[in-house]
Amino acid sequence: MSSIQKKTDVILIGGGVMSATLGSLLKALAPEWEIKVFEKLANAGEESSNEWNNAGTGHSALCELNYTSEKSDGSIDISKAIKINEQFQVSMQFWSYLVNCKLINNPQDFIMPIPHMSMVQGEKNVAFLKKRFEALINNPLFKGMEFSDNPEKLMEWIPLIMQDRPSNEPIAATKIDSGTDVNFGALTRMLFDHLKNQNVDIKYKHCVDNIVRTSDGSWELKVRNADNGSIERHTANFVFIGGGGGSLHLLQKSGIPEGKHIGGFPVSGIFMVCKNPEIIAQHHGKVYGKAKVGAPPMSVPHLDTRFIDNKKALLFGPFAGFSPKFLKTGSMFDLVTSVKPNNVLTMLAAGAKEMSLTKYLIQQVMLSKEKRMEELREFIPNAKSEDWDLVVAGQRVQVIKDTAEGKGTLQFGTEVITAADGSIAALLGASPGASTAVHVMLEVINKCFPQHMKEWEPKIKEMIPSYGVSLMENPELLHEIHTSTAETLGLSAKELAYS
Secondary structure, three states: OOEEEEEEEEEEEOOOHHHHHHHHHHHHHOOOOOEEEEEOOOOOOOOOOOOOOOOOEOOOOOOOHHHOEEOOOOOEEOHHHHHHHHHHHHHHHHHHHHHHOOOOOOHHHOEEEOOEEEEEEOHHHHHHHHHHHHHHOOOHHHOOOEEEOOHHHHHHHOHHHHOOOOOOOOEEEEEEOOOEEEOHHHHHHHHHHHHHHOOOEEEEOEEEEEEEEOOOOOEEEEEEEOOOOOEEEEEEEEEEEOOHHHHHHHHHHHOOHHHOOEEEEEEEEEEEEEOOHHHHHOOOOEEEOOOOOOOOHHHOOEEEEEEEOOEEEEEEEEEEEOOOOOOOOOOOOHHHHOOOOOOHHHHHHHHHHOHHHHHHHHHHHOOOHHHHHHHHOOOOOOOOHHHEEEEEEEEEEEEEEEEOOEEEEEEOOEEEEEOOOOOEEEEEEOOOHHHHHHHHHHHHHHHHOHHHHHHHHHHHHHHOOOOOOOOOOOHHHHHHHHHHHHHHOOOOHHHOOOO
């Protein structure tokens, strides 16, 4: 086996939407920099970013009830919903910039307009949904949202859900037409095609086996060619670890202090996919329900219209599963080998605190198809088992770390771990993930390249006009951005509340 050493400016590990986004941003800001990408699979966007491995929701808190919690005084906290909505607007602006500059084409291949709805049952939940609606409706980010508990109106909005439904239980929904379905797999492949055109060196079937600091402060990667086993050594001034569930092991190998006392817990997702075109045609929207008491945030049930390969699909889920793998293509030893002397106490503390999650996962793994059908029938009362198949979605590694709330706290969001000197960054965690990729990668750039930010700011503002500005506090700018992104991305005005 030969060993070749090569030096470059930036190395991106992983061929998902995060690496694709960071590479695209850096190529716009520093076109002269040399960038290399290493992906262990044969193509881009095959793991977490793949269209079958995530929900495809443009997460903007329009329908996700877990982003608006009820406080002890009964009021609704909308701060997280505002934050996530504004972050999604950043992604929309960057995608529009790429389309306008003809750096990517055919936006309808990765983004489609679709109503986002929340649907609840029972008096208590209906009261909560109405309070949530009243808390959001006067905020310009949620303009155009409607609420109804009228069965006739709901029959117009969600006929498949309302058909044959017993009339004795209160039911209500909110609807907003400015939601989106995003095919993150297609977007990832488009971004990597763009990077290839910008002379970025993308190596597929190349595994990063190790990462160490060199005496001059740069990072050396041991890269193995999966086809022939040959080894190359690549060094870079900056490394981004964007390998989904595989990021934790590489972060640990880097040895940076910021990566210590962090663990990961893998959770897999299972969706039910409708194979009956007549049923698929009866539903148009992403309808999110409320998680059951004791269930984790990632288990919120939803019935989704999806657009995959320009075909309409209908998915319901997610159901949780468990595998010790950190990636679908990972190893059965991933969880065990991620436990190190510096995080073992953190992991044990999480195990003791999260007994309810363990119990929930065991129950979910044991579910038969018919039991899953029973859950689906809470959304579609007359659902027939023969119309639905099971599809195993992606693996998500939930971050475990020590926080102010205590040792071994399970985090359900997206985490960026950065070395103090900004020479290396790793992305861990899950939802809202891909929807906020541009915001998250701008944070990486800000932390890792502070010396360039003054010089780069005009270009960032050209790509993202709202950069550094609160859209909620600038409704005129928000309206202008919504109008222009809708036009550029082909989200027709009649589908949007901001026309």
